[in-house]
Amino acid sequence: MQSAANFNQGLMQFLQQATAPAQAVAAMSERLNEAGFSLLQEDTTWELQPGQGYYVIRGGKSLIAWRQGQAPVAEAGVRMLGAHTDSPCLKVKPNAEIIRHGCLQLGVEVYGGALLNPWFDRDLSLAGQVHYWDNAGQLHEALLDLREPLGIIPSLAIHLNREANKGMEINPQKYxxxxxxxxxxxxxxxxxxxxxxxxLKEAGHAEVSEVVDYELCFYDTQPPALVGLHQEYLASARLDNLLSCYVGLEALLAGDPGTAATRLLVCNDHEEVGSASSIGAEGPFLESLLRRLSGDEPAYQRTLSLSLMVSCDNAHALHPNFPERHDENHGPRINAGPVIKINANQRYATSSETSALFAGYCRRAQVPFQRFVVRTDMGCGSTLGPITATRLGVRVVDVGVPQWGMHSVRETVGSQDAWYLTRALQVFLDSESLAVS
Incomplete structure (x- = not known):
């Protein structure tokens, strides 16, 4: 069994690779290929073998990977993990050029609920997808990640805005x-x-004639790091929610090929903007695959009744400077284990049953766990968990590692918590039964 230190090195390497959703899917695909998983195309006939690993990709930014169980899914169910590949960011507009006062700038849209202040004075690069025509008029797609710092959003000097530290509204169009x-x-x-x-030509796409369109986001080039006096913390961009993608992938790959149940990881794009897309959790991607694995409608319904999804998305850790922002009995601590997220108004899909099941997996994995409930006088965020539960009618538990600075350009988690969660998920994926007597 690898140590938390070794695990974190792999996590940080993945975070460096996964600079945008398409790059995240490419990095996961590389890892799956190394592990012997086969890429399948949805427009072909599949011949699936028990114990073998497979994966499919939609739109270049959403992925489902699974290891086929020894028993039919209608007899043993599916152990599912859910995460998302997107993070709040600044996306480049289609007609982006702004030349003014001696500077070339690119106009951006704010994607998701980003904390905007931390984006100022950062060394920014670009990553994502580009579509282009070649000299014969054929359309191609390429992944582009420039890696080097090429842009910055400079702050206005405090001498020119003496009230800056008293709070300033950030107009995203102007600033x-x-x-x-x-x-x-x-x-x-x-x-x-x-x-x-x-x-693109410098990256090896010599046939480029004209760039037609693109989906590109800026990202902070500062690499992930272990920080703290005793390296208790891991700081990086995109921890929400690429950490969960990596944790889910590692748990899936570590599983026993001989288990009866099929084990599955789904990583959707567009969670940060509501999941309502063809490749988001509200779309048909997961449902269509489960129907295909089941074979017919009665088998599909039996499959769902025997299945459980663990929706993995980071949780709000208790902030030492803002303890009043948490319910005094439900403030998860860094490095104290994965968090079971609960909300009476179904912003999280956790039930008493699914919470108890996940607590059992943590106990068997010998890792601590915590519970989070938002303050009663505050609104609650949500995840892909309730969306999946509503669309499929499958049992779901919402969990995640505790973190600080959620939706900042740089976020912080504990250096033990991702490893804790991975061990609990490994127990879940290898579990023989989800029944409650």
């Missing part, structure tokens, strides 16, 4: 365009699509 370089008006070399074409 968030990213500065790329010095420039003058009407410089033909500074058309963004032309820059993309040159970057």
């Amino acid at each position: 968030l365009p990213v500065v790329l370089c010095q420039a003058e008006e009407e410089d033909p070399k500074l058309v963004f699509r032309e820059l993309l074409a040159s970057w």
Whole structure:
């Protein structure tokens, strides 16, 4: 069994690779290929073998991987893990160029509920998907990750805004365009699509004729790090929710191929903006795959009744500077184990039954666990858990590791908690029965 230290090194490497949802899926695909999983196309006939691993991708940004169980899914059910590949960020607009006052800037849209202040004065790069035509007029898709710092959003000096530390509203249209370089008006070399074409050619796509469109996001180039006097913490961008993607993937790959039940990981895009898309959790991706594995409607219904999803998304850790923001009996602590998330109004899908089941997996894995309930006088966020429970009618428990700075450009978790959660999920995936007597 690997140690938490070794686990964290793999996690940090993944976070460095997964700079945007498409890059996250590419990194997971690489890991799955190394483990002997086979990529399947949804428009082909499948011949699945017990004990073998498979995965499918939709839209380049959502992925489902599973290991086929020894028994039919209608007899043993599916042990499911859910996470999401997207994080709040700044996405480049289609007509992005802004040349003013001697600077070339790119206009951006705010994706998801981002904390905006931490984006100022960061060394930013670009990653995502680009679609282009070749010289024959054929359409291609390429992944692009520039890796190097190429932009910044400079703060306004406090001398020019003496009230800055008393709180300033950030107008994203006015204050968030990213500065790329010095420039003058009407410089033909500074058309963004032309820059993309040159970057693609440098990356090996020599056949690029014209960039048609793209989905690109800025990201902070500062690498993940273990911090704290005793390295108690792990700080990085995109911990919400790439940490859960990595944890789920490692738990899936560590499982026993001989178990009766099929074990599955689904990582959807678009959770941060409501999941309502063809590749989001509210879309048909997971349902269509489960129906395909089941065979017919009666078998599909039996499959759901025998199944459970653990929806993994990070939880709000008790902040030492803001303890009043938590219910005094439900403030999860860093490095005190995974958090079971509960909400009476179904913002989380956890029930008493599913909470008790997950507590049992933690006990068997010999890891601590905690429970989170938001203050009664505050609103509660949500996850893909309630969406999946509503769409499929399957049992769900919402869990996650506790973190600080959620939706910041740089977030913090405990250096033990991801490893704790992985061990609990391994027990869940290898469990023989989900029955409650």
